[in-house]
Amino acid sequence: MSVTLNRGQVLRRLRLGDIAFKHITRTAAIFVLVLLSAVILALIDGSVLAFRTFGFSFLWEEQWNPVTEKFGALAPIYGTIVTSFIAMLIAVPVGLLIAVFLTELCPMWLRRPIGIAIELLAGIPSIIYGIWGLFIFAPFLQQTLQPFLISVFGDIPVLSTLFAGPPYGIGVLTAGLILAIMVLPFVASISRDVFDAVPPVLKEAAYGLGCTTWEVVRHVVLPFTRVGVIGGVMLGLGRALGETMAVTFVIGNAHRISGSILAPGTTISATIANEFTEAVGALYTSSLIALGLILFVITFTVLAIARYMLMRLERQLGN
Protein backbone atom coordinates (compact mmCIF):
# COMPACT_ATOMS: atom_id res chain seq x y z
CA MET A 1 0.00 0.00 0.00
CA SER A 2 2.66 2.50 1.06
CA VAL A 3 4.70 1.58 -1.99
CA THR A 4 2.06 2.95 -4.31
CA LEU A 5 1.99 6.33 -2.53
CA ASN A 6 4.65 8.65 -3.80
CA ARG A 7 6.43 11.25 -1.76
CA GLY A 8 4.23 14.13 -2.89
CA GLN A 9 1.05 12.40 -1.85
CA VAL A 10 2.41 11.58 1.60
CA LEU A 11 3.55 15.13 2.16
CA ARG A 12 0.21 16.51 1.02
CA ARG A 13 -1.64 14.21 3.34
CA LEU A 14 0.59 15.23 6.25
CA ARG A 15 0.09 18.89 5.46
CA LEU A 16 -3.67 18.49 5.32
CA GLY A 17 -3.60 16.70 8.65
CA ASP A 18 -1.48 19.48 10.05
CA ILE A 19 -3.82 22.21 8.92
CA ALA A 20 -6.87 20.28 10.10
CA PHE A 21 -5.36 19.74 13.56
CA LYS A 22 -4.46 23.39 13.90
CA HIS A 23 -7.99 24.44 13.02
CA ILE A 24 -9.53 21.92 15.38
CA THR A 25 -7.47 23.20 18.31
CA ARG A 26 -8.25 26.77 17.32
CA THR A 27 -11.95 25.98 17.26
CA ALA A 28 -11.71 24.46 20.73
CA ALA A 29 -9.99 27.60 22.03
CA ILE A 30 -12.70 29.77 20.50
CA PHE A 31 -15.29 27.44 22.02
CA VAL A 32 -14.16 28.57 25.48
CA LEU A 33 -15.03 32.14 24.52
CA VAL A 34 -18.34 31.03 23.04
CA LEU A 35 -19.11 29.19 26.27
CA LEU A 36 -18.78 32.29 28.42
CA SER A 37 -20.79 34.41 25.99
CA ALA A 38 -23.45 31.71 25.88
CA VAL A 39 -23.69 31.73 29.68
CA ILE A 40 -24.21 35.48 29.70
CA LEU A 41 -26.70 35.43 26.81
CA ALA A 42 -28.72 32.57 28.33
CA LEU A 43 -28.95 34.40 31.66
CA ILE A 44 -29.96 37.65 29.98
CA ASP A 45 -32.53 35.82 27.89
CA GLY A 46 -33.96 34.12 30.97
CA SER A 47 -34.16 37.27 33.06
CA VAL A 48 -35.73 39.54 30.45
CA LEU A 49 -39.23 38.87 31.79
CA ALA A 50 -38.30 39.85 35.35
CA PHE A 51 -36.54 43.04 34.33
CA ARG A 52 -39.37 43.96 31.94
CA THR A 53 -41.94 43.48 34.71
CA PHE A 54 -40.13 45.18 37.57
CA GLY A 55 -37.70 47.43 35.74
CA PHE A 56 -34.41 48.14 37.38
CA SER A 57 -36.16 48.63 40.71
CA PHE A 58 -35.77 44.84 40.89
CA LEU A 59 -32.28 45.61 42.14
CA TRP A 60 -33.36 47.63 45.17
CA GLU A 61 -36.80 46.27 46.07
CA GLU A 62 -36.75 44.24 49.25
CA GLN A 63 -40.06 42.41 48.88
CA TRP A 64 -39.88 38.78 47.73
CA ASN A 65 -43.35 37.31 47.60
CA PRO A 66 -44.07 34.32 45.35
CA VAL A 67 -47.80 34.49 46.17
CA THR A 68 -48.40 38.04 44.95
CA GLU A 69 -45.57 37.62 42.41
CA LYS A 70 -43.67 40.66 43.67
CA PHE A 71 -39.95 40.12 43.51
CA GLY A 72 -36.99 42.28 44.50
CA ALA A 73 -33.36 41.31 44.81
CA LEU A 74 -32.23 43.56 47.64
CA ALA A 75 -32.32 41.04 50.49
CA PRO A 76 -30.26 38.37 48.66
CA ILE A 77 -27.79 40.97 47.37
CA TYR A 78 -27.43 42.35 50.89
CA GLY A 79 -26.92 38.85 52.34
CA THR A 80 -24.33 37.98 49.70
CA ILE A 81 -22.33 41.11 50.40
CA VAL A 82 -22.52 40.87 54.20
CA THR A 83 -21.58 37.17 54.39
CA SER A 84 -18.69 37.70 51.96
CA PHE A 85 -17.54 40.73 53.95
CA ILE A 86 -17.46 38.73 57.20
CA ALA A 87 -15.59 35.96 55.40
CA MET A 88 -12.94 38.28 53.99
CA LEU A 89 -12.56 40.10 57.32
CA ILE A 90 -11.31 36.86 58.85
CA ALA A 91 -9.79 35.03 55.89
CA VAL A 92 -7.52 37.82 54.62
CA PRO A 93 -5.43 38.48 57.76
CA VAL A 94 -5.32 34.81 58.73
CA GLY A 95 -4.49 33.73 55.17
CA LEU A 96 -1.70 36.28 54.88
CA LEU A 97 -0.25 35.19 58.22
CA ILE A 98 -0.28 31.56 57.07
CA ALA A 99 1.56 32.64 53.92
CA VAL A 100 4.13 34.48 56.05
CA PHE A 101 4.62 31.37 58.14
CA LEU A 102 5.02 29.15 55.09
CA THR A 103 7.50 31.41 53.31
CA GLU A 104 9.57 32.85 56.17
CA LEU A 105 9.31 30.73 59.29
CA CYS A 106 8.48 27.18 58.38
CA PRO A 107 11.36 24.69 58.26
CA MET A 108 11.91 23.46 54.70
CA TRP A 109 10.81 19.88 55.33
CA LEU A 110 7.46 21.02 56.72
CA ARG A 111 6.60 23.46 53.95
CA ARG A 112 5.31 20.97 51.45
CA PRO A 113 3.13 18.93 53.85
CA ILE A 114 1.53 22.02 55.38
CA GLY A 115 1.06 23.59 51.97
CA ILE A 116 -0.64 20.44 50.72
CA ALA A 117 -2.84 20.25 53.82
CA ILE A 118 -4.00 23.81 53.26
CA GLU A 119 -4.70 23.03 49.61
CA LEU A 120 -6.67 19.93 50.59
CA LEU A 121 -8.83 22.17 52.75
CA ALA A 122 -9.56 24.12 49.56
CA GLY A 123 -10.46 20.90 47.76
CA ILE A 124 -13.14 19.71 50.17
CA PRO A 125 -16.49 20.08 48.34
CA SER A 126 -18.73 22.82 49.59
CA ILE A 127 -21.57 20.45 50.41
CA ILE A 128 -19.30 18.88 53.05
CA TYR A 129 -18.81 22.28 54.65
CA GLY A 130 -22.58 22.65 54.48
CA ILE A 131 -23.48 19.44 56.30
CA TRP A 132 -20.69 20.00 58.81
CA GLY A 133 -21.83 23.57 59.34
CA LEU A 134 -25.44 22.60 59.87
CA PHE A 135 -24.92 19.72 62.30
CA ILE A 136 -21.70 20.61 64.11
CA PHE A 137 -20.67 24.23 63.67
CA ALA A 138 -24.04 25.98 63.98
CA PRO A 139 -25.09 24.22 67.24
CA PHE A 140 -21.61 24.93 68.60
CA LEU A 141 -21.92 28.64 67.80
CA GLN A 142 -25.42 28.68 69.24
CA GLN A 143 -24.10 27.53 72.59
CA THR A 144 -20.83 29.43 72.73
CA LEU A 145 -19.97 32.36 70.49
CA GLN A 146 -23.45 33.75 69.93
CA PRO A 147 -24.62 34.02 73.59
CA PHE A 148 -21.22 35.50 74.35
CA LEU A 149 -21.60 38.16 71.64
CA ILE A 150 -25.13 38.97 72.79
CA SER A 151 -24.12 39.33 76.43
CA VAL A 152 -20.98 41.37 75.71
CA PHE A 153 -22.44 43.77 73.16
CA GLY A 154 -26.01 43.79 74.47
CA ASP A 155 -25.70 47.19 76.13
CA ILE A 156 -23.54 49.02 73.64
CA PRO A 157 -25.77 51.20 71.38
CA VAL A 158 -24.81 50.30 67.79
CA LEU A 159 -23.31 46.90 68.43
CA SER A 160 -26.39 45.71 70.33
CA THR A 161 -28.38 45.91 67.07
CA LEU A 162 -25.64 44.14 65.18
CA PHE A 163 -25.61 41.27 67.67
CA ALA A 164 -29.29 41.36 68.65
CA GLY A 165 -31.77 38.57 69.03
CA PRO A 166 -31.82 34.98 70.15
CA PRO A 167 -28.89 32.78 69.16
CA TYR A 168 -30.42 30.71 66.36
CA GLY A 169 -27.18 28.97 65.51
CA ILE A 170 -27.84 29.34 61.81
CA GLY A 171 -27.80 32.80 60.30
CA VAL A 172 -25.71 35.42 58.53
CA LEU A 173 -22.76 35.24 60.93
CA THR A 174 -22.53 31.44 60.75
CA ALA A 175 -22.62 31.58 56.95
CA GLY A 176 -19.90 34.23 56.98
CA LEU A 177 -17.70 32.15 59.29
CA ILE A 178 -18.07 29.03 57.15
CA LEU A 179 -17.22 31.07 54.07
CA ALA A 180 -14.16 32.34 55.91
CA ILE A 181 -12.95 28.78 56.46
CA MET A 182 -13.58 27.98 52.79
CA VAL A 183 -11.86 31.07 51.42
CA LEU A 184 -8.92 30.90 53.81
CA PRO A 185 -6.92 28.27 51.87
CA PHE A 186 -7.35 30.24 48.63
CA VAL A 187 -5.98 33.42 50.12
CA ALA A 188 -3.21 31.51 51.91
CA SER A 189 -2.00 29.47 48.95
CA ILE A 190 -2.08 32.34 46.43
CA SER A 191 -0.33 34.68 48.86
CA ARG A 192 2.28 32.00 49.47
CA ASP A 193 2.92 31.62 45.75
CA VAL A 194 3.12 35.38 45.39
CA PHE A 195 5.47 35.76 48.39
CA ASP A 196 7.68 33.02 46.97
CA ALA A 197 8.09 35.08 43.83
CA VAL A 198 9.94 37.86 45.66
CA PRO A 199 13.58 37.81 44.50
CA PRO A 200 15.65 36.41 47.40
CA VAL A 201 18.24 39.17 46.90
CA LEU A 202 15.74 41.77 48.08
CA LYS A 203 14.97 39.87 51.26
CA GLU A 204 18.59 39.01 51.91
CA ALA A 205 19.54 42.65 51.53
CA ALA A 206 16.95 43.62 54.14
CA TYR A 207 18.06 40.86 56.51
CA GLY A 208 21.63 42.00 55.96
CA LEU A 209 20.69 45.47 57.20
CA GLY A 210 19.48 43.83 60.40
CA CYS A 211 15.74 43.83 59.74
CA THR A 212 13.60 41.44 61.75
CA THR A 213 11.51 38.88 59.86
CA TRP A 214 8.40 40.96 60.45
CA GLU A 215 10.11 44.08 59.08
CA VAL A 216 11.19 42.18 55.99
CA VAL A 217 7.62 41.01 55.42
CA ARG A 218 6.12 44.42 56.17
CA HIS A 219 8.55 46.61 54.24
CA VAL A 220 9.94 44.39 51.50
CA VAL A 221 7.67 41.42 50.73
CA LEU A 222 4.27 43.12 51.06
CA PRO A 223 5.08 46.26 49.04
CA PHE A 224 6.67 44.14 46.34
CA THR A 225 3.74 41.73 46.07
CA ARG A 226 0.88 44.15 46.81
CA VAL A 227 -0.76 43.74 43.42
CA GLY A 228 -0.60 39.96 43.58
CA VAL A 229 -1.96 39.84 47.11
CA ILE A 230 -4.90 42.01 46.10
CA GLY A 231 -5.44 39.67 43.16
CA GLY A 232 -5.46 36.66 45.47
CA VAL A 233 -7.86 38.35 47.87
CA MET A 234 -10.22 39.22 45.01
CA LEU A 235 -10.07 35.63 43.82
CA GLY A 236 -11.11 34.50 47.28
CA LEU A 237 -13.85 37.11 47.31
CA GLY A 238 -15.12 35.79 43.99
CA ARG A 239 -15.39 32.36 45.54
CA ALA A 240 -17.15 33.66 48.65
CA LEU A 241 -19.71 35.61 46.60
CA GLY A 242 -20.71 32.64 44.47
CA GLU A 243 -20.50 29.89 47.07
CA THR A 244 -23.77 28.03 47.19
CA MET A 245 -24.14 24.79 49.10
CA ALA A 246 -22.30 25.64 52.30
CA VAL A 247 -24.28 28.83 52.65
CA THR A 248 -27.61 27.26 51.75
CA PHE A 249 -27.32 24.88 54.69
CA VAL A 250 -26.65 27.47 57.37
CA ILE A 251 -28.05 30.84 56.31
CA GLY A 252 -31.65 30.17 57.34
CA ASN A 253 -33.29 31.36 54.11
CA ALA A 254 -35.21 34.39 55.32
CA HIS A 255 -35.98 37.02 52.69
CA ARG A 256 -35.49 40.03 54.88
CA ILE A 257 -32.78 42.43 55.80
CA SER A 258 -32.06 42.35 59.48
CA GLY A 259 -29.75 44.66 61.36
CA SER A 260 -28.49 41.73 63.39
CA ILE A 261 -25.90 39.41 61.89
CA LEU A 262 -27.15 36.65 64.19
CA ALA A 263 -30.51 36.62 62.39
CA PRO A 264 -31.28 34.30 59.49
CA GLY A 265 -30.94 35.83 56.04
CA THR A 266 -30.36 34.70 52.50
CA THR A 267 -27.87 35.12 49.69
CA ILE A 268 -28.33 35.16 45.94
CA SER A 269 -26.98 31.66 45.48
CA ALA A 270 -28.89 30.24 48.46
CA THR A 271 -32.15 31.71 47.15
CA ILE A 272 -31.63 30.14 43.74
CA ALA A 273 -30.61 26.79 45.23
CA ASN A 274 -33.61 26.67 47.53
CA GLU A 275 -36.35 27.94 45.30
CA PHE A 276 -35.50 27.25 41.68
CA THR A 277 -36.86 23.74 41.30
CA GLU A 278 -40.00 24.66 43.22
CA ALA A 279 -40.64 27.93 41.42
CA VAL A 280 -44.04 27.98 39.77
CA GLY A 281 -44.79 30.43 37.00
CA ALA A 282 -42.63 32.10 34.42
CA LEU A 283 -42.16 35.30 36.42
CA TYR A 284 -40.88 33.51 39.51
CA THR A 285 -38.39 31.47 37.47
CA SER A 286 -37.32 34.53 35.53
CA SER A 287 -36.74 36.48 38.76
CA LEU A 288 -34.48 33.70 40.03
CA ILE A 289 -32.54 33.68 36.77
CA ALA A 290 -32.25 37.46 37.06
CA LEU A 291 -30.69 36.88 40.49
CA GLY A 292 -28.24 34.50 38.80
CA LEU A 293 -27.40 37.18 36.24
CA ILE A 294 -26.74 39.71 39.01
CA LEU A 295 -24.49 37.21 40.79
CA PHE A 296 -22.63 36.47 37.58
CA VAL A 297 -22.07 40.15 36.81
CA ILE A 298 -20.77 40.77 40.35
CA THR A 299 -18.42 37.79 40.38
CA PHE A 300 -17.31 38.42 36.79
CA THR A 301 -16.25 41.93 37.74
CA VAL A 302 -14.45 40.80 40.88
CA LEU A 303 -12.70 37.91 39.11
CA ALA A 304 -11.73 40.09 36.15
CA ILE A 305 -10.09 42.57 38.51
CA ALA A 306 -8.36 39.71 40.33
CA ARG A 307 -6.94 38.24 37.13
CA TYR A 308 -5.88 41.65 35.89
CA MET A 309 -3.99 42.27 39.14
CA LEU A 310 -2.28 38.86 39.02
CA MET A 311 -1.36 39.43 35.36
CA ARG A 312 0.19 42.77 36.26
CA LEU A 313 2.32 41.13 38.93
CA GLU A 314 3.47 38.51 36.44
CA ARG A 315 4.48 41.20 33.98
CA GLN A 316 6.28 43.09 36.72
CA LEU A 317 8.25 39.94 37.57
CA GLY A 318 8.92 39.26 33.91
CA ASN A 319 10.63 42.60 33.39
Next chain:
Amino acid sequence: MPVPNISLYSRRRRRNSIAMTLSIGATLFGLAWLVLILAVLLWKGFSGLSLAVFTEMTPPPGSAGGLLNPIVGSLLLTTLAVLIGTPIGILAGTYMAEYGRHDRLTTVVRFINDILLSAPSIVIGLFIYEIMVYPMGHFSGWAGAVALAVIVIPVVVRTTEDMLLLVPDTLREAAASIGLPRSLMIGRIAYRAARAGMVTGVLLAIARITGETAPLMFTALNNQFWSLNLNAPIASLPAVIFQFALSPYKEWQQLAWTGALIITLAVLTLSITARILAAPRKST
Protein backbone atom coordinates in the same frame (compact mmCIF):
# COMPACT_ATOMS: atom_id res chain seq x y z
CA MET B 1 31.12 54.37 69.09
CA PRO B 2 27.42 55.24 69.52
CA VAL B 3 25.55 53.52 72.30
CA PRO B 4 22.98 51.11 70.82
CA ASN B 5 19.38 52.09 71.51
CA ILE B 6 18.31 49.11 73.57
CA SER B 7 14.67 50.09 74.00
CA LEU B 8 14.16 50.53 70.25
CA TYR B 9 15.93 47.26 69.67
CA SER B 10 13.81 45.33 72.12
CA ARG B 11 10.64 46.93 70.82
CA ARG B 12 11.45 45.75 67.33
CA ARG B 13 12.20 42.30 68.60
CA ARG B 14 9.01 42.20 70.61
CA ARG B 15 6.96 43.31 67.62
CA ASN B 16 8.64 40.64 65.53
CA SER B 17 7.93 37.86 67.99
CA ILE B 18 4.29 38.93 68.28
CA ALA B 19 3.87 38.82 64.50
CA MET B 20 5.62 35.46 64.24
CA THR B 21 3.52 33.97 67.05
CA LEU B 22 0.42 35.20 65.26
CA SER B 23 1.51 33.59 62.01
CA ILE B 24 2.15 30.26 63.72
CA GLY B 25 -1.23 30.60 65.40
CA ALA B 26 -2.89 31.33 62.07
CA THR B 27 -1.38 28.22 60.53
CA LEU B 28 -2.52 26.04 63.41
CA PHE B 29 -5.97 27.66 63.15
CA GLY B 30 -6.13 26.82 59.44
CA LEU B 31 -4.97 23.25 59.91
CA ALA B 32 -7.32 22.76 62.85
CA TRP B 33 -10.34 23.14 60.55
CA LEU B 34 -9.06 20.45 58.22
CA VAL B 35 -8.55 18.11 61.17
CA LEU B 36 -11.91 19.01 62.72
CA ILE B 37 -13.88 18.50 59.53
CA LEU B 38 -12.16 15.22 58.70
CA ALA B 39 -12.52 13.96 62.27
CA VAL B 40 -16.26 14.67 62.34
CA LEU B 41 -16.71 13.11 58.92
CA LEU B 42 -14.87 9.95 59.91
CA TRP B 43 -16.67 9.75 63.23
CA LYS B 44 -20.16 10.29 61.80
CA GLY B 45 -19.61 8.61 58.46
CA PHE B 46 -17.86 5.41 59.51
CA SER B 47 -20.56 4.41 61.93
CA GLY B 48 -22.97 4.16 59.00
CA LEU B 49 -20.57 2.51 56.61
CA SER B 50 -21.56 -1.04 55.76
CA LEU B 51 -21.93 -3.29 52.76
CA ALA B 52 -25.57 -2.24 52.49
CA VAL B 53 -24.49 1.29 51.60
CA PHE B 54 -22.99 -0.02 48.37
CA THR B 55 -25.61 -2.65 47.53
CA GLU B 56 -28.98 -1.15 48.43
CA MET B 57 -31.06 1.66 46.96
CA THR B 58 -31.90 4.89 48.75
CA PRO B 59 -34.68 4.07 51.21
CA PRO B 60 -38.06 5.72 51.66
CA PRO B 61 -38.24 7.97 54.75
CA GLY B 62 -37.85 6.18 58.03
CA SER B 63 -36.28 2.94 56.86
CA ALA B 64 -32.79 1.65 56.25
CA GLY B 65 -31.14 1.44 52.88
CA GLY B 66 -28.06 2.27 50.91
CA LEU B 67 -26.62 4.65 48.40
CA LEU B 68 -26.19 2.38 45.39
CA ASN B 69 -28.22 4.42 42.91
CA PRO B 70 -26.64 7.81 43.74
CA ILE B 71 -23.14 6.27 43.70
CA VAL B 72 -23.72 4.76 40.27
CA GLY B 73 -25.41 7.96 39.11
CA SER B 74 -22.47 10.08 40.24
CA LEU B 75 -19.97 7.75 38.54
CA LEU B 76 -21.99 7.86 35.33
CA LEU B 77 -22.37 11.64 35.30
CA THR B 78 -18.71 12.19 36.17
CA THR B 79 -17.52 9.79 33.45
CA LEU B 80 -19.68 11.45 30.81
CA ALA B 81 -18.64 14.93 31.92
CA VAL B 82 -14.96 13.97 31.66
CA LEU B 83 -15.50 12.32 28.27
CA ILE B 84 -17.20 15.46 26.95
CA GLY B 85 -15.04 18.07 28.64
CA THR B 86 -11.52 16.65 28.46
CA PRO B 87 -11.05 16.55 24.64
CA ILE B 88 -12.30 20.11 24.27
CA GLY B 89 -10.09 21.26 27.12
CA ILE B 90 -6.98 19.49 25.83
CA LEU B 91 -7.46 20.79 22.29
CA ALA B 92 -7.99 24.36 23.47
CA GLY B 93 -4.95 24.14 25.76
CA THR B 94 -2.94 22.72 22.86
CA TYR B 95 -3.78 25.69 20.66
CA MET B 96 -2.77 28.12 23.40
CA ALA B 97 0.57 26.45 24.13
CA GLU B 98 1.60 25.20 20.69
CA TYR B 99 0.08 27.34 17.95
CA GLY B 100 -0.93 30.67 19.36
CA ARG B 101 1.57 31.11 22.14
CA HIS B 102 1.82 34.84 21.68
CA ASP B 103 -1.30 35.80 19.76
CA ARG B 104 -4.18 37.83 21.07
CA LEU B 105 -6.70 34.98 20.94
CA THR B 106 -4.63 33.05 23.49
CA THR B 107 -4.45 36.02 25.85
CA VAL B 108 -8.21 36.53 25.67
CA VAL B 109 -8.98 32.82 26.02
CA ARG B 110 -6.65 32.53 29.00
CA PHE B 111 -8.35 35.46 30.70
CA ILE B 112 -11.87 34.17 30.01
CA ASN B 113 -10.88 30.64 30.97
CA ASP B 114 -9.57 31.82 34.32
CA ILE B 115 -12.89 33.53 34.95
CA LEU B 116 -14.83 30.38 33.99
CA LEU B 117 -12.53 28.45 36.32
CA SER B 118 -13.86 30.30 39.34
CA ALA B 119 -17.33 31.23 38.12
CA PRO B 120 -20.09 30.29 40.58
CA SER B 121 -21.17 26.76 39.70
CA ILE B 122 -24.82 27.51 40.41
CA VAL B 123 -24.79 29.91 37.46
CA ILE B 124 -23.56 27.04 35.27
CA GLY B 125 -26.59 25.08 36.49
CA LEU B 126 -28.93 27.92 35.49
CA PHE B 127 -27.21 28.15 32.11
CA ILE B 128 -27.68 24.47 31.32
CA TYR B 129 -31.26 24.68 32.57
CA GLU B 130 -31.88 27.49 30.07
CA ILE B 131 -30.27 25.80 27.08
CA MET B 132 -31.12 22.13 27.73
CA VAL B 133 -33.70 21.41 30.40
CA TYR B 134 -36.18 24.12 29.45
CA PRO B 135 -36.19 23.43 25.67
CA MET B 136 -36.37 19.66 26.26
CA GLY B 137 -39.12 20.09 28.79
CA HIS B 138 -37.66 17.80 31.46
CA PHE B 139 -34.68 17.32 33.75
CA SER B 140 -32.18 14.80 32.49
CA GLY B 141 -28.93 13.03 33.19
CA TRP B 142 -27.50 14.44 29.96
CA ALA B 143 -28.10 17.97 31.18
CA GLY B 144 -26.28 17.12 34.42
CA ALA B 145 -23.34 15.64 32.54
CA VAL B 146 -23.06 18.67 30.27
CA ALA B 147 -23.23 21.03 33.26
CA LEU B 148 -20.35 19.15 34.89
CA ALA B 149 -18.46 19.15 31.57
CA VAL B 150 -18.65 22.94 31.52
CA ILE B 151 -16.83 22.86 34.85
CA VAL B 152 -14.26 20.32 33.61
CA ILE B 153 -13.25 22.31 30.52
CA PRO B 154 -11.54 25.31 32.17
CA VAL B 155 -9.61 23.09 34.61
CA VAL B 156 -8.26 20.94 31.76
CA VAL B 157 -7.51 23.94 29.53
CA ARG B 158 -5.48 25.53 32.27
CA THR B 159 -3.38 22.50 33.19
CA THR B 160 -2.86 21.41 29.57
CA GLU B 161 -1.52 24.81 28.63
CA ASP B 162 0.70 25.03 31.70
CA MET B 163 2.09 21.55 31.23
CA LEU B 164 2.76 21.93 27.49
CA LEU B 165 4.58 25.18 28.19
CA LEU B 166 6.91 23.26 30.49
CA VAL B 167 8.01 20.99 27.62
CA PRO B 168 11.41 22.28 26.49
CA ASP B 169 11.42 23.89 23.05
CA THR B 170 14.56 21.97 22.13
CA LEU B 171 12.38 18.84 21.92
CA ARG B 172 10.09 20.60 19.46
CA GLU B 173 13.01 21.87 17.43
CA ALA B 174 14.58 18.43 17.33
CA ALA B 175 11.31 16.98 16.05
CA ALA B 176 11.00 19.71 13.43
CA SER B 177 14.58 19.19 12.29
CA ILE B 178 13.93 15.58 11.34
CA GLY B 179 10.93 16.75 9.33
CA LEU B 180 8.10 15.77 11.65
CA PRO B 181 4.92 17.73 10.88
CA ARG B 182 3.73 19.91 13.71
CA SER B 183 0.60 17.91 14.50
CA LEU B 184 2.66 14.72 14.79
CA MET B 185 5.23 16.52 16.90
CA ILE B 186 2.46 17.59 19.30
CA GLY B 187 0.87 14.14 19.39
CA ARG B 188 4.03 12.08 19.63
CA ILE B 189 6.45 14.35 21.48
CA ALA B 190 4.76 17.17 23.38
CA TYR B 191 1.79 15.18 24.70
CA ARG B 192 4.07 12.37 25.74
CA ALA B 193 6.42 14.68 27.58
CA ALA B 194 3.56 16.46 29.33
CA ARG B 195 1.46 13.36 29.97
CA ALA B 196 1.79 13.19 33.75
CA GLY B 197 0.82 16.82 34.11
CA MET B 198 -2.15 16.48 31.80
CA VAL B 199 -3.41 13.44 33.70
CA THR B 200 -3.07 15.52 36.86
CA GLY B 201 -5.33 18.13 35.30
CA VAL B 202 -8.00 15.56 34.51
CA LEU B 203 -7.78 14.12 38.03
CA LEU B 204 -8.15 17.58 39.54
CA ALA B 205 -11.14 18.18 37.29
CA ILE B 206 -12.72 14.93 38.48
CA ALA B 207 -12.03 15.91 42.09
CA ARG B 208 -13.67 19.24 41.43
CA ILE B 209 -16.89 17.84 39.95
CA THR B 210 -17.21 14.91 42.35
CA GLY B 211 -18.62 17.15 45.04
CA GLU B 212 -20.43 19.65 42.84
CA THR B 213 -24.05 19.95 43.88
CA ALA B 214 -25.31 23.28 42.68
CA PRO B 215 -25.03 22.62 38.92
CA LEU B 216 -26.84 19.29 39.27
CA MET B 217 -29.85 20.55 41.16
CA PHE B 218 -31.57 22.10 38.14
CA THR B 219 -30.21 19.70 35.55
CA ALA B 220 -29.95 16.06 36.64
CA LEU B 221 -32.25 16.82 39.59
CA ASN B 222 -32.41 13.65 41.68
CA ASN B 223 -34.05 10.27 41.59
CA GLN B 224 -35.22 8.10 44.43
CA PHE B 225 -35.07 4.97 42.33
CA TRP B 226 -32.65 2.96 40.27
CA SER B 227 -32.31 4.52 36.83
CA LEU B 228 -29.60 4.64 34.21
CA ASN B 229 -31.78 6.48 31.74
CA LEU B 230 -29.90 9.63 30.80
CA ASN B 231 -33.03 11.23 29.40
CA ALA B 232 -34.64 11.19 32.81
CA PRO B 233 -33.69 12.65 36.19
CA ILE B 234 -30.86 10.67 37.73
CA ALA B 235 -29.61 10.38 41.31
CA SER B 236 -26.22 11.69 42.34
CA LEU B 237 -24.40 11.57 45.67
CA PRO B 238 -24.26 15.33 46.30
CA ALA B 239 -27.95 15.78 45.49
CA VAL B 240 -28.90 12.92 47.81
CA ILE B 241 -26.70 14.30 50.60
CA PHE B 242 -28.41 17.66 50.22
CA GLN B 243 -31.88 16.15 50.36
CA PHE B 244 -31.16 13.69 53.16
CA ALA B 245 -29.18 16.05 55.38
CA LEU B 246 -32.00 18.58 55.45
CA SER B 247 -34.63 15.92 56.18
CA PRO B 248 -35.91 15.22 59.69
CA TYR B 249 -35.34 11.44 59.43
CA LYS B 250 -32.48 9.90 61.39
CA GLU B 251 -31.77 7.18 58.80
CA TRP B 252 -31.58 9.70 55.99
CA GLN B 253 -29.28 11.98 57.96
CA GLN B 254 -26.99 9.05 58.69
CA LEU B 255 -26.86 8.15 54.99
CA ALA B 256 -26.05 11.80 54.23
CA TRP B 257 -23.03 11.62 56.55
CA THR B 258 -21.90 8.35 55.02
CA GLY B 259 -22.28 9.83 51.55
CA ALA B 260 -20.32 12.89 52.63
CA LEU B 261 -17.51 10.63 53.89
CA ILE B 262 -17.42 8.71 50.60
CA ILE B 263 -17.25 11.92 48.55
CA THR B 264 -14.57 13.45 50.73
CA LEU B 265 -12.40 10.33 50.66
CA ALA B 266 -12.79 10.19 46.87
CA VAL B 267 -11.85 13.84 46.47
CA LEU B 268 -8.89 13.62 48.84
CA THR B 269 -7.59 10.45 47.13
CA LEU B 270 -7.89 12.09 43.72
CA SER B 271 -6.15 15.29 44.73
CA ILE B 272 -3.35 13.52 46.58
CA THR B 273 -2.80 11.20 43.59
CA ALA B 274 -2.76 14.23 41.32
CA ARG B 275 -0.13 15.89 43.46
CA ILE B 276 2.06 12.78 43.58
CA LEU B 277 1.86 12.53 39.79
CA ALA B 278 2.75 16.18 39.38
CA ALA B 279 5.53 16.19 41.96
CA PRO B 280 8.54 14.89 39.98
CA ARG B 281 7.67 17.32 37.20
CA LYS B 282 7.83 20.28 39.53
CA SER B 283 11.32 19.50 40.78
CA THR B 284 12.91 19.38 37.34
